[in-house]
Amino acid sequence: MLEIPKEKLLWIYETMVKIREHEERVAELFAQGKIPGFVHLYIGEEAVATGVMAHLRKEDFITSTHRGHGHFIAKGGNIKASMAELFGKATGICKGKGGSMHIADLDVGELGANGIVGGGIPHAVGAALGIKLNGLDNVAVAFFGDGASNQQNFHEAINLAAIWKLPVVFVCENNLYQISLPYSKQQAIKSVAERAVAYGIPGVSVDGQDVFAVYEVAKEAIERARNGEGPTIIEAKTYRYRGHFEGDPQIYRSKEEIEWWKNNKDPITIFEKTVLEKGLLTKEELDAVREKVKKEIEEAIKFAEESPWPKPEELLEDVFSTPTKGVLVWQW
Amino acid sequence: MAVVREITFAQALNEALDYEMSKDPKVVVMGEDVGQYGGIFGVTKGLLEKYGEERVKDTPIAESGFIGTGVGAAASGLLRPVVELMFIDFLGVAYDQIYNQAAKIRYMFGGKAKIPIVIRTVSGAGASAAAQHSQSLHALFVHVPGLKVVYPSTPYDAKGLLISSIEDDDPVVFIEHKMLYGVKGPVPEEPYSIPLGEADIKKEGKDVTVVATALMVYRALEVAEKLEEEGISVEVIDPRSLVPLDEETILNSIKKTGRLVIVDEAYPRCSFATDIAALAVSKAFDSLKAPVKLVTAPSTPVPFSPALEKEWVPSTEKIETAIREVL
Ligand SMILES: Cc1ncc(C[n+]2csc(CCOP(=O)(O)OP(=O)(O)O)c2C)c(N)n1
Numbered sequence: 001m002l003e004i005p006k007e008k009l010l011w012i013y014e015t016m017v018k019i020r021e022h023e024e025r026v027a028e029l030f031a032q033g034k035i036p037g038f039v040h041l042y043i044g045e046e047a048v049a050t051g052v053m054a055h056l057r058k059e060d061f062i063t064s065t066h067r068g069h070g071h072f073i074a075k076g077g078n079i080k081a082s083m084a085e086l087f088g089k090a091t092g093i094c095k096g097k098g099g100s101m102h103i104a105d106l107d108v109g110e111l112g113a114n115g116i117v118g119g120g121i122p123h124a125v126g127a128a129l130g131i132k133l134n135g136l137d138n139v140a141v142a143f144f145g146d147g148a149s150n151q152q153n154f155h156e157a158i159n160l161a162a163i164w165k166l167p168v169v170f171v172c173e174n175n176l177y178q179i180s181l182p183y184s185k186q187q188a189i190k191s192v193a194e195r196a197v198a199y200g201i202p203g204v205s206v207d208g209q210d211v212f213a214v215y216e217v218a219k220e221a222i223e224r225a226r227n228g229e230g231p232t233i234i235e236a237k238t239y240r241y242r243g244h245f246e247g248d249p250q251i252y253r254s255k256e257e258i259e260w261w262k263n264n265k266d267p268i269t270i271f272e273k274t275v276l277e278k279g280l281l282t283k284e285e286l287d288a289v290r291e292k293v294k295k296e297i298e299e300a301i302k303f304a305e306e307s308p309w310p311k312p313e314e315l316l317e318d319v320f321s322t323p324t325k326g327v328l329v330w331q332w
Numbered sequence: 333m334a335v336v337r338e339i340t341f342a343q344a345l346n347e348a349l350d351y352e353m354s355k356d357p358k359v360v361v362m363g364e365d366v367g368q369y370g371g372i373f374g375v376t377k378g379l380l381e382k383y384g385e386e387r388v389k390d391t392p393i394a395e396s397g398f399i400g401t402g403v404g405a406a407a408s409g410l411l412r413p414v415v416e417l418m419f420i421d422f423l424g425v426a427y428d429q430i431y432n433q434a435a436k437i438r439y440m441f442g443g444k445a446k447i448p449i450v451i452r453t454v455s456g457a458g459a460s461a462a463a464q465h466s467q468s469l470h471a472l473f474v475h476v477p478g479l480k481v482v483y484p485s486t487p488y489d490a491k492g493l494l495i496s497s498i499e500d501d502d503p504v505v506f507i508e509h510k511m512l513y514g515v516k517g518p519v520p521e522e523p524y525s526i527p528l529g530e531a532d533i534k535k536e537g538k539d540v541t542v543v544a545t546a547l548m549v550y551r552a553l554e555v556a557e558k559l560e561e562e563g564i565s566v567e568v569i570d571p572r573s574l575v576p577l578d579e580e581t582i583l584n585s586i587k588k589t590g591r592l593v594i595v596d597e598a599y600p601r602c603s604f605a606t607d608i609a610a611l612a613v614s615k616a617f618d619s620l621k622a623p624v625k626l627v628t629a630p631s632t633p634v635p636f637s638p639a640l641e642k643e644w645v646p647s648t649e650k651i652e653t654a655i656r657e658v659l
Binding site (some may be wrong): 102150312314 | 364365367368369372390392393394396397421422424425459460461462463464465630631632633635636637638639640643644
């Protein structure tokens with residue numbers, strides 16, 4: 001295991017716990033009818049976003065997916081504003097016009113979650129091209145699922161990044177399902193990382209439930225990218241505990257399977273066990289983090305609940321960056 | 333007369349698929365989560381169990397790939413695929429296979445190929461699904477020569493029109509409004525077909541013609557019923573298939589009432605609504621006693637917040653105002 005500074009260990013723990021707590025509360029709020037639309041939760045996959053983001057700076061870019069709350073949180077996005085967004089409130093990070101599937105925060109390099117599977121992968125490549133042409137040493141990371149790795153965008157974008165040697169890392173979160181279709185029925189290869197061969201770039205597969213393992217492979221891939229050595233594909237084998245979306249009856253997998261993952265491969269439990277056994281952090285330190293996180297999430301929920309709805313006239317705003325009077329047609 | 337049972341719009345579509353699959357082994361169903369899951373709106377439920385993995389195919393998320401496969405299978409004469417594009421909003425990643433391939437092969441082959449493919453897809457706002465899962469993009473299909481476009485409103489129409497679409501030898505884009513899946517209505521158990529290109533007069537009237545599509549048919553009917561109490565008689569026409577279009581029924585109605593309101597959930601510019609307006613002024617101008625009125629969504633992406641989305645979708649209030657303005 002790599003030496004990880006204590007400060008970083010605490011950040012890793014806080015981030016994973018924050019994602020878990022956030023998503024569990026969102027599940028409850030959705031069930032109560034407070035959050036409208038589709039909600040895809042990240043519970044179970046916390047170690048992937050966290051292990052990767054541990055190496056990113058604020059100026060580095062990520063692109064995310066319909067399951068994007070975890071990426072957003074790990075990248076340092078404003079949780080009050082994202083919670084308000086989930087509620088559809090005027091104070092939301094997208095002014096109530098994006099919602100759960102479109103959580104984005106350009107202030108922290110979050111280029112956007114995406115409602116189109118695979119849609120964001122080329123955006124990360126575009127950001128990386130910008131980085132390269134401007135002579136910067138930043139990187140871009142594209143997050144996507146195993147399902148998305150069958151999309152034309154995956155293949156086209158990775159190929160471009162490979163031939164142009166762009167500073168981008170492709171992180172596949174293989175949570176074993178594409179809604180209902182298991183990984184084994186999506187592709188004939190054992191690991192999405194094997195596809196790297198087709199583009200002449202490195203591909204590595206890692207246990208996505210072990211944040212230390214993710215941390216290690218991400219470190220190497222991001223360093224390669226920063227050093228101008230081009231893209232890498234990382235496949236993190238992970239698992240989502242909840243349905244594809246909230247309300248999913250999950251007829252395609254068994255309760256036993258889900259329980260097995262929770263009992264044997266929970267990323268937060270694995271982390272806690274490791275740091276306590278090795279004496280890297282104390283029980284008191286972990287408890288303090290949990291308490292702090294709970295408070296932060298509750299504050300965000302309170303903010304969202306108390307925020308006003310957008311006004312009807314906001315409907316016509318934000319379509320263009322210049323004034324649009326007379327151009328937007330409502331009624332003849 | 334026997335009482336006809338009531339089933340949902342989704343069940344009516346399921347019966348049409350089941351009937352066509354049982355009748356013709358060439359009919360196959362393909363798409364994301366159409367197998368074990370039964371389609372995310374439940375339309376393909378039970379088909380996998382009945383017809384097996386060979387004919388009910390779960391696909392990877394590769395719309396261009398699997399719609400293209402369907403086009404090739406249809407062109408080969410070996411299959412009659414019914415392919416599901418999960419949301420109409422995903423059209424962009426597969427559009428080439430639809431408008432350049434499916435729609436044009438027959439023409440480019442000098443009429444020698446038949447392309448019996450049905451592309452089923454889901455349209456419409458009202459579920460807080462935001463700008464990439466709520467659009468009504470039927471005009472993008474109507475615009476392209478070579479495609480037939482069907483957009484039903486009732487469970488009865490859905491079953492009869494889907495049967496006709498699958499039996500049609502041309503590519504048909506069959507659009508289902510997501511807020512209609514749970515709507516119940518009388519549907520005969522036995523199979524029947526409704527010809528493409530026949531509009532339905534959902535309510536007869538003599539003062540004003542309202543042409544409405546899908547979910548908007550219900551809103552128009554609600555307003556018509558309300559105005560009836562004031563002695564205003566509204567005729568509500570559902571075109572049901574946008575291509576081919578039953579111009580005759582629409583024009584005859586305009587000639588009778590002299591007034592026209594068009595209600596469609598899509599963006600207004602270059603839309604189905606402007607298309608019907610153009611039809612009216614170019615072919616029934618002399619009968620018009622008032623300007624044609626359009627009730628549509630605004631030219632903005634569909635917002636997520638329920639507070640905004642409610643404003644976005646044409647409301648009964650807006651429909652009522654438009655009708656009063658032409659009277
Ligand atoms: C182009 C496109 N096709 C289909 C969908 C519907 N859809 C949303 S998520 C999803 C499954 C994605 O699976 P995966 O990429 O493995 O990500 P996961 O949900 O497992 O995180 C599907 C089919 C979509 N949003 N966009």
